Amino acid sequence: MRRKKKGGKLPKRALPLYVLAALALFALNSYIKLNYFGNAELFYSDAAFRYRYAREFAYGREIPEIDLRAQYPEGLKVRSLIHLTMDACIGYSYRLLAPLFRYPPFHIYVKYFVSIFSSLLVLGLFFLTLAAFGNPTAALLAALVYSVGVPSYWRVTGNYLREEFAMPFLIFALALFLSGLRSRARKRSLTLAFLSGLCFSAGLISWHLSPFFLALFVFFVALDIILDYPFDVRQIATLFSLFLIPVFLASVLWPTLRAKSFLLSNTMLLSYWTIALGLISSRVNLSRRWRALLFLPVLPLMALITRLSPTNSREFSHVFHLLLYKALYFTGKPADPSRIPFDVRAIWKGPFSSTGPFTFAFADLLPLLLALPGAIIALRNKIKTAYLPLFLALFFFPLSLLVMRLDAFFFVFLSLFGGFALYRSLRTRSRWLLALYLIPLLMIGQTAHYRKLFDKFRSRFQKEWMGKFTAYGSDWERITMAIKNAVPDSCAILAAPDISAMVLTYVDRPIILHPIYESYWLRCKVEDAETLLYKTEGEFLQGIGKYRPAYLLYQEKFLLDSSRESIRYQVNRLKLRKNSLVYYLNFHPESLRALRLVYQTNTFRLYAFDTAAVALGTPYSPFFDPGLFPQNPDSPYFDGSSVEKVREKVKRALGLYNVAAQALRRGDYTKAISLLRKVLMLVPDFEKSYYYLGIAYEKLGDPEQAMENYRLAREKDPLLYQAVVSESGLLFRAGKLREAVNLLLEYIGRTPYIDDYYLSLGGILLRAGRKSYLLETVDRLLSENNDIPPAYFYSASLLEQAGYRDRAVDLMEVAVNLDPENP
Incomplete structure (x- = not known):
């Protein structure tokens, strides 16, 4: 006799009204993202790199098989490394829809597409919660919690990321598979499983981290078959077999998955073995012990295939190593960079940094407090269809603490159980459960004041995210202008990977390095090129010649930043000799034999590998002034003890400069002049100070002083x-x-x-x-x-x-x- 499933009946007539309400929450989440997105004119690092391909699709340009400009001189095999699904969808949809909206700028279209499409996850979560608990009220409340939660939008806004496109597919796939498990109609159940596989395949061909999500899903199915709980072995094995058909076809047909040998990846090998074990177990009455023993041989097989076909393991080895070393050094990066390999040093920052206590409290504490009662109630009532989301939540909790970007997954399942907790509090009318409704109200308040809160605690986030908030401002504008005017179209530029991506996308010059670290050979190239910068000029020239750079885009942080997020830490050069190339690039360009300084801003310097290159100018920057960084003449090592003092000086000048700019905007020209004079006393030629002085004098009716300051401004820069x-x-x-x-x-x-x-x-x-x-x-x-x-x-x-x-x-x-x- 079949047991009645717990979780409440589904009122079918009311479902369309619930779906309409979910659509309203989808619109709300889209609005929040659009409100906080920014102007989308300038993406950073890998977001900029991938945005370029979307733009190529939008303007009808052909994507080359080997992109020489993206990875000079050998070229990047685009479809072997990069999933272009999202870029193609955005580009082609722009070509289709742009005439209807009077051809908006492409970056504005991207802002709207990303904000709206990523919000489809709200609907996916609604149906996932509906499949897990069978109650549309719980589903709607879960969608509400997700829509107003900070983790639903703070990585999306201002970004161009693959997860924005892939995650709705992955969550819809889970919802369809759970619905198949829940359904009593065999034909419908099989159809839902196949559709689930199609959705998962869409996620796989869109985002390189989707296989990790698939691996956890497969692991749950394998455990279910071994334990024969919570679902019937025959049922889940049959549904999983149908689920895997589209995934298998995607592995064979999609060029990126095929190039990465995904068909022979550990995840797929585990899937094949799981299906075989499930089909055997459904026909032969095996005990749990025998099923576990039959499962064990897949482990050495996975190791053997990995050994014979290392393509897939090499692609993600830096991620696996990162998780391993983060577990070893849970409290943070070791002070000695030699304790961790280069692969780990290179990505242990930004979105791959650990979730610090303040970040966790800001983003996840309230949803976690809300979700815990829902998870406990689901376990106590043995709601079997909730076990898969609970299993994934338990896995993603520690993973999200180790790698901050995985918090996007964890929050989905927190919202699911949070919605269920809110539903049960309404049903039981328990006072302490009804108090849970204060949490969504606090989350709504947090979202309403998100920008103010983020600005207020910016320094706390900066410390925990292991990344420096850099407002390039006119620095970026001026250095790109210099590149456009000084660097011929075919000349390759050597720069830091993150900045290289921006140079390629916004200046259209060939780059030698890029930030798509899924390529093992690219990681080797980055390590080699960056290490050479910290050797002597002769060693650098001898080693860098194979990459054929024509220009070098240098940043002051190459020398002056020795933090655990720096390139010096990354290449294990915290102790640096004064005969290294970066020392001369920063302080003594006139002493270099083969490099000529073409132009500089506050933080950038553009060098040509041609001593006859025409210089555009060298406006003063304190970061490049050797007089501000006294050195011990008897020591062969660089002394960076005065770096923070100089940074504080620049920070004070920047503060006065911003106040002066505000005074100028509101028409207080006398105050602006006074403040700008103070700025120039702190840092000569700082930013556009002389230009702003010219504006102020012109507004005050003094054309002679205005002319003089304009002349000084253009002569200085x-x-x-x-x-x-x-x-x-x-x-x-x-x-x-x-x-x-x-x-x-x-x-x-x-x-x-x-x-x-x-x-x-x-x-x-x-x-x-x-x-x-x-x-x-x-x-x-x-x-x-x-x-x-x-x-x-x-x-x-x-x-x-x-x-x-x-x-x-x-x-x-x-x-x-x-x-x-x-x-």
Whole structure:
């Protein structure tokens, strides 16, 4: 006689209303993500790297089999390493939908797509909870808890991650499989299992970490078959067999999974063995002991296959090693980097750092307090369909403490049991259970004030996440401008992997390193290239030649940061000799034999592997001033004891600078001038201080002082185009047309890829109303920049506005021929 399943009956007529309510929560979660997402103009590290491929799909460009620009000089086998599913979906959907929304900028579309699609997990959780407990009220409450919880959105906002796309598929897959186990209709049960496999396959071909989730799921099925509990062996073995068919086909047909030998991975081997054991056990009455004994031979088989086919194990070896060493050093990274291998040092930071106590309290404490009563009630009432979510929650709890990014999974199951606890509190009307409703209210308040709370506790998060919050601001803007104007399109740049991805995506220059560490050979290349920076110049040149870099993008942190998150820690060079290349790159570029300093910002330096390269300018930065870092002449080692003192000085200058900028925006120009003078006393030439002084004096009606500060600003930093544009505008308004035009033409000749120069020049010439002088200036511009696409494009635009349409068309054709990729 079949026992009645616990968890409550499903009121079928009311289900559509519950689904509508779940859709409302889906919309709420989408709104929260959109509200906190930011402008999406600049992604970082691997998010930037992957975003580039989505953009290529969106603009109809072909993805090469071997992408030479993404991993110079050998090239990146794109489809062998990177899952392009998410990128293709976003790119193709943009091409389809963009006309309906008047062609929004692609990065804005990405912001909306990521926020909305990732929120589908709310619906997946609704159906998963429904399958686990059979009650739509519990399901709706679980969806509510997830929708307003911090972990549902704080890794999604401002990011472009694979998990945003894959996790809804994985949660829907669990919901379908549990529904199959719950169903009494055999045909429906089998269909749901197959659909579950399809959903899981979609997750597998979207995210490289999906196999870990699959491994835990397979392990649960294997335990169920060995123990014959909580589900019938024949039932779960049959459903799992159907589930595995789409997964098997994806392993064979999908190029990325095929290249990684996923078909022979430990997860798939465990799956095959589990099915065989289940089918044998369903036909032969074996005891639990015999089933366990029959399961053991899969372990040496897995080891043997891994040995014979190391592709898959090498791909994830850095993750396995990370978990191992985190278990060994649970309290944090060891002070001595030699105690852990490079693979672990390279990723033990940021999203792979451990969840600290403050982060856990901020994100997970309230949901955990809510979920515990629900899990206890489910165990006490032996709700079998809740055992799979409980099993996964118990596994993801310690994993999320070791690797912070796995908290996204843990929170799903916390929400599931939290919703069930809230439902039971309504049903029993117990006072202490009803008090649980305070927790969702606190979570709603936390989300409503998330930005203020995050800013308030930023330093606490920074410490626990083992990563430095870096606002590149104008630093990034200026260094990318320097690269666009100084680095030819085909020249490769050697930079830190995270920054390299941004250089590739936003400046379109070939890069040597990138942050997709799933490639074993890439990790070896990163270790080699970064280690060479800490050797002598001669050793560096001898070793780096095989990668054929043309430029080096140096950051002050290569030398001045010796924390456990630094590159010095990563390559085991905490004790650094003063004859190393990074020391000379930071303090004495004039002493280098084969590298020439082209440009610098506060934190970046661009070097050319060509001593004849043209320098764009070197604005002052305290981080590169050897006078601020006194050294012991008798010691061969770099003394970094004054680094924090310099950083504090820059921090004080930045604080005053920001207050001055606020004063400038609200029209308090006298205060802005006073504050900016203090900034320049602390740090000469800091950021745009002279330019802002020019604005303040111009607003106060002092054109001479304004002109002088604009001149100082552009002389100190030749790439500060705003100062050039403002000075030319002042000259024009003073009746000095030719001086204004000559100034703009001079800077166009120096840096011809700055659009604002052309726009300003065109505006001045049109306002002047002298057509003969306009034509003369266009001829001069083109003769001095005869191979520069923007010169022809903006000249064509200017001539069209001036009424010379035929010549404008001719010039536009030249611009397209010079740069067919960006017509």
